[in-house]
Amino acid sequence: MDWTKKRCVPCEGGVPKLARARAEELLATLDGWDLQGEKLHRHFRFRDFAGAMRFVNALAALAEQEGHHPDFALHDWNLLDVTTSTHAIGGLSENDFILAGKIDRLPREAPPEGR
């Protein structure tokens, strides 16, 4: 599945959330994400705080473009946890997989090997 060819659609509720089995199927199309309840989650480590912040700013621009917004926590100066779910339906929708797939392609300044 090439999520970069899709766009998030405005979601104000009224659509069913993805069933767990379907979410697990779609999870296999992503890189490094896991399911936490009805949310997608991925952990990132960066070379330094500045690199983490550049990624967070790129993440924010992507979310604005897609009109679909993740939750994130930057902690311990270079660690970032990103989660996404579709708040309007209280669970996962295809929007979350599109966003996650596009997040996977954002440039990342990873730490030197072994750190």
Ligand SMILES: C[C@H](O)[C@H](O)[C@H]1CNC2=NC(N)=NC(=O)C2=N1
């Ligand atoms: C109209 C627009 O699609 C909605 O307000 C969007 C905005 N961003 C959103 N982001 C997320 N994660 N869930 C939503 O339900 C959501 N709704």
